[in-house]
Amino acid sequence: MINKYRWWEYVLIYSGILLFLSFVLAPFVEAFVVSLRPLDALFSIPYRFVTDEMSFRAYIDMWSNVPLLWLYMFNSFFIASSVTVLALVAIIPAAYAFARFEFRFKNGLLAAFLAINMVSGAVLIIPLFKVMQQLGLLNTYFAMIAPGTAFVIPTGIWLLRSYLMKIPRELEEAAWVDGAGRLYTLRRVILPIALPGIMVVAIATFIAAYAQQFLFALTFNSTNELNPLPVGLFQFFGRQEVVWNELMAASLVGILPVLIIYVFLQRYIVAGLTAGAVKE
């Protein structure tokens, strides 16, 4: 058959995949190994991949050496969840408008939203920093949540719009004929049917919001209790004597939630993450 490979082709493909995945996954493996090794064993020369004394000690010690670790993780979750909820409030109606209605400047507005994907927060940071300073919003959760929301909205609109376009128009028309208002129709007819699509958007938004927490928190927040995980751990990274095994342990614990979500929902997440790059 067309997809049958000869033995050497299998060897070639599998070794290629092995090489490729090694590059992708080696850092995670290395981080895990480092987290298992005592600090003095880490600093042994020459470099060794495995040492005799491996233990999960770092996973216990890190809670006392990084006393705010729980808080960082909570903050990361709290910020990402808030961004997701706020973004959905903006995304759902906007996606519905772009999916269903004809109006002036429709294409221009959609292009303008998508153009947001082209700029990063770092470009806009100066006015944002100044205005937050003036309004006394620095060192608040709000300062980390609001800017992040704007940057996840375009991809969300794009993704949900294409989902909504697949829902047959007849459903709404039937509701209108029955005398239902348009907002009522959106709420009671469209939303229930679109729920799977909304879930996909919510998950993709959450992951994106969880991943983008560095810049805004670094710039707008200097209250350690409010720091999300990346910035919280960054303080330890910058130090002269980095407690590497605990830093790696804390990092792995910090990425575990997203990795678990990813493993279970990877099909949807990939759809969501790549949507930003997809065109008609």
Add this chain to the structure above:
Amino acid sequence: MAAARPKTDLFPYLLLVPALVVTLIIVAWPLVETVRLSFTDASLKPETNYVGFENYEKMFSRRFPEVIARTFYWMAISVAIKMVLGTFGAVLLNASVPGRTLFRVLVMPPWVVPIAIGVFIWGWMYNGQFGMISGLAQRLHLIAEPFEFLAYRNSAFMATIITDVWIGTPMVTIYLLAAMQGVPVDLHEAAWVDGANRFYRFRRITLPLIMPAIATMALLSAIWTFNSFDIIWILTEGGPRGSTTTMIIDTYKTAISRFKYGEGAARAVMIVIFLSLFSGFYFLMTSRIAKRGTIK
């Protein structure tokens, strides 16, 4: 149905209000404000004066042209490697061999986890005394002594690129894989019946058909790489001696670390100009591809 409604229907605009409010405040207004600030001497001082093009003149009389060149150099190398690796990865993951579903799942983690945390891990690996890369290279007798990758100009430059490649490649891979799966199977079967071998079919069928996807991804990847902040900031903060200072890093340092808002804004405006060129090019390209009829 649509005809039954009045012509100036406000409902769709109302639906857009929440999204518009957020993006106007967080994106559009700061964009305009950045341009305005770039003509002022705004800093921590309470009063601000318009200074015309002084910030721009100052910027270009210093080492900024060098920073621009470095940014493009950094971006070009990174995107080139990402595209090659991504295409390579997509071809491999597209092969119908047992286990491919698992392999596809395993590709994405660098992109899913928070960038900063992935970069911490790389920071350890680049460590000269104890890091994995220096250690392995010594084992393989590639280098004689521990090498501190982030301490020297050229190696720090390459190290930040490699980390950027690591974070960006999964996305390129998955996107190109999706494009490859959109190539109609019958084309391959027809060619196969005619006796075309696998490599020939890739070169003459798959590659031409996914070319629009490759071009799109390269451009998007360029934009994202151009905007890249976390990686360089965490690994080197633009050092050693400015060797990894890209435009974004330079802007951030000027404005946020040194509080020279006006001069920082002028740099940000330069970034926006370059980004709009990329974006203009992107829209031109996608609309041209759309006209020609594209694969999904």
